[in-house]
Amino acid sequence: MDLFSDYNSPYLFAISLVLFIGLAEVISLICGNFLSGAIDAHIDHGDFFSTGHVGQFFHYLNIGKIPALVVLCLIAGFVGLFGLFFQHLCVQYLQAPLSNWLVTPLCLLLSGFCTHYTGRLLAPWLPRDETSAITEDEYIGCMALITGPGASAQRPCEARLTDKFGQAHYLLVEPEEGKQLKRGDKVLIICRLSATRYLAEINPWPTVL
Template sequence: MLLFTSYNEPYLFAISFILLIGLLEVISLLCGHLLSGALDAHLEHYDALSEGNIGQVLHYLNIGRLPALVALCLLAGYFGLFGILAQHGWVTFWQTPLNNGLLAPVSLVCAVVAAHYTGNAVAPWLPRDETTAITEDDYIGCMAIITGHAGKSGSPCEGKLVDKFGQSHYLLLEPEEGKEFNKGDKVLIVCRLSATRYLAELNPWPDVL
């Protein structure tokens, strides 16, 4: 089998891409960073990538369930493997290579399908980093305990919220017009009034929560 020939160039390039990514990942790790993590974080800032045809393609390749670089390496690896094996088989039986203008698209389609099913099988076994950070809007709908003195509309008091990660957050909470909070009251955060203040109401389910 003649591997390093001109008709195998597109597929050898795909294999070389995987080796290059591996090398860059090692270098970035030595520098205290993860290239795959940086790419995933960068992609999360582009909402357009999760919509339309592009979003469907990324979803099919399991990007989001898999680190983006892992998904791309699966795609490149299968593309290179299918192309090289197809050329080898064709040359073995017919003594002439296939036209890459025809083979490359077929190999790409096969690679996308193979990468999809491999990603589905691999994703549950890959460790995923989970953040314990929540945004201010995540406080809405949570229960809090009034820790400050009495609060009323226009005059908020301090409340303590413990999130699902066990972290404590101290917020300024105030009730609706005509109502009042006292220290120790359990309240439900209803909405955000400003950058620092939230509207809350007394626990509507005292027998449950």
């Protein structure tokens, strides 16, 4: 297999993107900025990225637990490696490469799964402001502040929870059927609905907490 053949172009580009992001991060640090931190700040406070299916997708990719640029590098790196590997197998055993219209979607799908699990392994080694000082199961019974535009059943939004160590955690919450949550509400986390979503209710003790 010729590594620089046209059919390998998308995967070489993906690997080059990883190198470019790394170079950009180094340059930003030299200039006194933190590129990934700036991007994370926009994502953390962006309603579009923290609600509905988009928010669940971002949480699945561990955005909020590890820097967004690290997630992008993982996806691009996996796409590049999977693409080169699959095309190599095809050329070796089928004597011809497959269409990238078939290979690339498969690589993206596999990369999403790999990024999810790799991100969870990397999270303890990549501390950031929202790094967990408590486990996600310990969110239950804690108070959180609704920072998203609002939530209803099956339509979660972002909430910020500050733990006993003073660390901020961002999670997706939704109320029971027929109830609504709005920005600025202080809510009690009742239970975990899925890997990314929690059931919450309006603070039942407003005069106390």
